[in-house]
Amino acid sequence: MSARKVYMAVLVAATAAIIFAITRVENWGVLCMLVLALALIGTRKDAKAISWGRFMPLGLVVLFLFFLIYNYANPMWHRVVAYQTSSLHHIFNWNETFNAIPFNDASLFRIWQPEWLTRYFQWVYNYGFALSYWICVIRAFFTKDVQKFGRYSLAGYLLQVPLILPFYNIILLQEVWFVQGTPDLLERALTPEQQFSTAMNCFPSMHTSIAFAGLLLSLREKSAWYRWWIGTYCVSIIVSTMYLKIHWVIDVFAGMAFAYGCVKLADWIVGSRAYGAFAARFESWGGRLQDRFVAKRAAKAQPIDIRLDD
DSSP, X not given: OOHHHHHHHHHHHHHHHHHHHHHHHTTOOHHHHHHHHHHTTTGGGGOOSSOHHHHHHHHHHHHHHHHHHHHHHHHHHHXXXXXXXXXXXXXXXXHHHHHHSTTTTOGXXXXXXXXXXXXXXXXXXXXXHHHHHHHHHHHHHHTTOHHHHHHHHIIIIITHXXXXXXXXXXXXXXXXXXXXXXXOTTOXXXXXXXXXXXXXXXXXXXXXXXXXXXHHHHTTOSOHHHHHHHHHHHHHHXXXXXXXTOSOHHHHHHHHHHHHHHHHHHHHHHTSHHHHHHHHHHHHHHHHHHHHHHHHHHHHHSOOOOOOOO
């Protein structure tokens, strides 16, 4: 096997290992894997015309860093909520105000509630927060586009978390079912104390903002299949937040506006001269790594010609 083939085989194996690790953080099942796999159809239409050898080495490093963030984000978020519950005194309490606004509880979305639709939206809501983000990031990885890779990761999560926390720290707004004293349609087995903390942080809706950022960015892709597929999935996430009495209608619109702002901020960062220089170095370093590995292995593989003098 040639040095270049060995090098690429190592990179492909590393890619598969990282993606597999991503799927295990929240134990994605067959349906989640199917949604992800179908989203990768047509990736070639949006791929950048550079070799995998130039993109993949550092692309794998970045993907692995994103995995680490994802792997440790949930425990960190629970610590944030625990701090909010025990230490924060919100400036605004909007529970009664939002409940008094006609149709703000999205009751129109629950006129028809067959069991299968409820189960579908439960599945969408439970996995949509992370899956909608990772669909975009993993697909961006397979396009070999450093700008796209950065834009999806920034707009979809990395900018959203720090920018949304001030809203959650200042505003107390809880989930519709909790405020109205009705059963939790997600059927979470929560104690009264857990209900209070779990139902916090509604304005703006982060499920909506992550899904809507993915939707906005998907509209820029050339693949019609991807635009349709991710669009359907992201819209389902947004609808599920209202169908399941999690978020108020105003939360959802606020989440869309917040996502739009994050996408524009990501556009500004990725479009900056500094990021352009980083992207050029990113590809250059990948090419150098490939050349060094291939050259070293080729040198080791060359037979040594030993000549004995008479």
